[in-house]
Amino acid sequence: MIDTEKAIPAMKSSNSDILAIVRECFQCGLCTSICPQRKVSKYNPRAIIHSALRGNKLTNNDLTDCLTCRQCLENCPQMIDFPDFIRENRAITVLKEEDFAHHNIFNLLQIFMRDMIESGMKFEYEGEMDSESGFAYFPGCIDLFDRFLDLQNTNFHQIGQSAINLMNKMGIKPNLLSLKCCGHDAYWVGDNETFDKLREYNTQKIKEAGISTLLVSCAECYYTFEELYDLNDVKIQHISQFLAERQNTFTFKENNSVLTYHDPCRLGRFMKEYDAPRTVLDNILGVKKVELAYNKENCICCGVSAWLKCDDRSRAIMLQKLDEAVQTGASTLVVGCTKCFAHLNCVLEDRKPQHQYPIQIKELGTLVDELSIDKLSEDAEK
Amino acid sequence: MSTKIKNIANGVKEAYYITNNCLIIGGEIAALRAASDLAALGIPVTLVNSSKELGGNTKILQKDFSENFINKDIHESYLEALESNPQATILNNAQITKVVQNHSPFEVEVQHEGTIQKIIARTVILAMGFEPFDASKLREYRYGTIDGLMTIADLEDAFKKKNTPINEKTERVVFVLCAGSRTLRKELKANPDCSSFCCNYAINQALRIKKEFPDVEVILMYMDIRTMGNHEFLYNEARRAGVLFIRGRPSMVNRINSELMIDIENSLARKYESLSADLVVLAIGGIPTPNGEKIAADFGVQLTSNKFIKITEKPVKTSTPGVFACGSACEGVKNISQSLSEGGAAAMAVFKFLKEIEK
Numbered sequence: 001m002i003d004t005e006k007a008i009p010a011m012k013s014s015n016s017d018i019l020a021i022v023r024e025c026f027q028c029g030l031c032t033s034i035c036p037q038r039k040v041s042k043y044n045p046r047a048i049i050h051s052a053l054r055g056n057k058l059t060n061n062d063l064t065d066c067l068t069c070r071q072c073l074e075n076c077p078q079m080i081d082f083p084d085f086i087r088e089n090r091a092i093t094v095l096k097e098e099d100f101a102h103h104n105i106f107n108l109l110q111i112f113m114r115d116m117i118e119s120g121m122k123f124e125y126e127g128e129m130d131s132e133s134g135f136a137y138f139p140g141c142i143d144l145f146d147r148f149l150d151l152q153n154t155n156f157h158q159i160g161q162s163a164i165n166l167m168n169k170m171g172i173k174p175n176l177l178s179l180k181c182c183g184h185d186a187y188w189v190g191d192n193e194t195f196d197k198l199r200e201y202n203t204q205k206i207k208e209a210g211i212s213t214l215l216v217s218c219a220e221c222y223y224t225f226e227e228l229y230d231l232n233d234v235k236i237q238h239i240s241q242f243l244a245e246r247q248n249t250f251t252f253k254e255n256n257s258v259l260t261y262h263d264p265c266r267l268g269r270f271m272k273e274y275d276a277p278r279t280v281l282d283n284i285l286g287v288k289k290v291e292l293a294y295n296k297e298n299c300i301c302c303g304v305s306a307w308l309k310c311d312d313r314s315r316a317i318m319l320q321k322l323d324e325a326v327q328t329g330a331s332t333l334v335v336g337c338t339k340c341f342a343h344l345n346c347v348l349e350d351r352k353p354q355h356q357y358p359i360q361i362k363e364l365g366t367l368v369d370e371l372s373i374d375k376l377s378e379d380a381e382k
Numbered sequence: 383m384s385t386k387i388k389n390i391a392n393g394v395k396e397a398y399y400i401t402n403n404c405l406i407i408g409g410e411i412a413a414l415r416a417a418s419d420l421a422a423l424g425i426p427v428t429l430v431n432s433s434k435e436l437g438g439n440t441k442i443l444q445k446d447f448s449e450n451f452i453n454k455d456i457h458e459s460y461l462e463a464l465e466s467n468p469q470a471t472i473l474n475n476a477q478i479t480k481v482v483q484n485h486s487p488f489e490v491e492v493q494h495e496g497t498i499q500k501i502i503a504r505t506v507i508l509a510m511g512f513e514p515f516d517a518s519k520l521r522e523y524r525y526g527t528i529d530g531l532m533t534i535a536d537l538e539d540a541f542k543k544k545n546t547p548i549n550e551k552t553e554r555v556v557f558v559l560c561a562g563s564r565t566l567r568k569e570l571k572a573n574p575d576c577s578s579f580c581c582n583y584a585i586n587q588a589l590r591i592k593k594e595f596p597d598v599e600v601i602l603m604y605m606d607i608r609t610m611g612n613h614e615f616l617y618n619e620a621r622r623a624g625v626l627f628i629r630g631r632p633s634m635v636n637r638i639n640s641e642l643m644i645d646i647e648n649s650l651a652r653k654y655e656s657l658s659a660d661l662v663v664l665a666i667g668g669i670p671t672p673n674g675e676k677i678a679a680d681f682g683v684q685l686t687s688n689k690f691i692k693i694t695e696k697p698v699k700t701s702t703p704g705v706f707a708c709g710s711a712c713e714g715v716k717n718i719s720q721s722l723s724e725g726g727a728a729a730m731a732v733f734k735f736l737k738e739i740e741k
């Protein structure tokens with residue numbers, strides 16, 4: 001007899017026995033079969049679990065190759081949280097600079113924010129803001145991406161600007177919160193110390209601000225604030241949920257493009273939010289939405305997570321994703337996560353002659369902002 | 383204990399006396415066995431079956447592969463025995479609507495052919511059997527949304543009607559074991575336990591295809607082979623015939639560029655494989671019947687954590703005195719020979735219970 005209650009994966013904080021997370025594995029290999037990393041390399045979660053249970057230490061490659069996309073957990077018959085197992089192991093292993101992408105700049109920036117500065121990130125956006133408002137918006141790290149990623153045609157700042165435009169279009173003057181990084185990446189590379197400090201600072205700031213709702217554009221911020229923070233009464237909303245709630249207040253310009261949507265793992269598999277972005281896209285006038293071959297629960301990861309090692313294999317996953325998107329016949333791939341937006345645009349801009357993808361990557365909020373008509377200001381003009 | 387139970391119409395105050403009888407709920411093979419055994423012992427039995435015919439899942443998955451039973455519809459021999467015995471009353475298409483008294487003598491109301499009948503019984507046997515798992519719940523296999531997928535029940539039915547999609551042009555048939563069994567994923571509402579009959583079925587079907595079409599590559603994807611009930615000979619014969627066994631649980635079945643593809647990590651070879659197939663057969667397991675939980679609650683019978691009826695004393699006693707359970711309705715899904723044995727055991731337990739009352 002199997003006791004179904006027993007199968008809940010070991011809790012996050014129980015560092016004492018990491019192996020308890022994977023001990024119930026019966027080596028069926030489904031995780032390896034579905035792993036996006038396995039399709040481009042020899043990465044083998046099943047064998048890693050087996051080896052760990054035999055008392056072997058995980059290698060740095062074992063630790064850094066996992067995308068923590070939870071596709072294995074989604075389908076595992078024993079509900080074994082392999083990504084969490086990897087995270088716990090990262091916490092007790094020293095990762096080197098070459099294990100990270102972009103010389104580890106983004107994780108260093110988190111540590112910088114933890115130790116070196118007293119205040120949160122400063123933002124400069126146009127539009128109407130109200131620091132007394134109960135409705136807050138946090139853009140996330142997008143301005144840092146503009147500064148440190150060498151992308152010519154990708155505007156990260158616009159993601160925040162669009163979100164603010166949309167709120168203004170609906171008559172909401174948001175309180176633009178100056179927080180530090182949410183700490184998602186610190187948490188997932190196993191840097192618990194940094195994560196705890198960032199969480200402490202942000203929690204205090206959010207509570208001081210006295211807000212009731214915090215809107216974010218990034219799926220990682222959404223997951224982190226909602227799942228890893230303890231914010232009691234503050235409602236965390238992802239931009240897609242915010243827009244889906246107000247779908248009827250928008251009017252759209254006529255548009256005849258074909259769109260497809262990529263489910264970010266943090267929004268989809270982590271937070272189970274598949275419907276809100278689709279509701280938004282289905283409501284845009286004239287636009288046709290097609291689904292990727294692998295969508296919703298089975299949507300394949302964009303290829304990089306927590307700024308860990310971005311190499312040929314990551315690129316292969318990204319190119320596969322672009323292939324998949326092109327095959328649907330869509331001209332735009334819509335994403336709901338600023339990280340997916342960064343990674344996919346990075347490979348798109350790095351155009352090799354053999355890679356010509358007739359597709360553009362758009363962030364959901366930016367797209368809606370572009371296509372929607374500002375009724376309020378039009379009415380005001382009249 | 384001699385008179386046949388009278389079904390007393392609701393509202394009609396007819397004098398009745400309680401006979402030492404048995405009410406059997408369910409129409410599966412264990413119920414048939416229990417009913418025919420009791421009838422043969424001279425105990426009046428009323429069998430309340432919710433579907434329109436007796437036999438339960440054995441009507442589709444009718445084979446027990448032990449040598450006595452090959453190619454014989456087992457339930458039919460029990461049906462003949464029941465129909466010829468005046469002690470047995472069979473109510474098909476009947477639903478238990480109310481349990482008025484849930485201790486012996488039990489009193490239940492049954493809806494049958496538009497009327498409500500009241501049944502009084504000293505003992506009850508719960509033998510509702512199991513519900514085949516709905517394979518379309520396994521999203522990653524896309525059963526019901528793309529062509530080329532069948533369940534073992536579909537295939538068995540096709541064998542019977544002689545319209546299987548397999549012919550000389552077929553290149554590869556893949557069987558996927560444990561589809562809806564041995565998984566703790568809550569959203570599937572699948573069987574966390576081994577369903578115990580499906581390995582035998584899948585292997586037998588694989589063997590049958592391989593024998594009929596030796597050029598077809600037949601692959602079985604398994605986690606563990608469990609040939610319950612002395613069926614190892616099937617497994618041996620299948621390997622001898624050239625059926626290929628790959629260890630692993632496939633993660634995905636999808637149609638890519640019109641080809642049916644199935645993804646698996648071959649954990650024996652430590653190799654990721656994406657195989658094309660003409661037909662993918664899902665060896666579905668069983669889950670508790672949808673009304674089982676309510677019936678058990680009405681009789682005050684405890685359930686296991688997997689929502690099957692709990693046996694408090696082996697092999698057939700439940701937590702309510704006078705209520706017995708047998709077959710796939712209790713403890714977990716069982717194969718035919720096990721269900722038959724338990725049906726017989728339940729009949730014996732009822733007989734013993736009634737004898738003790740007489741004293």
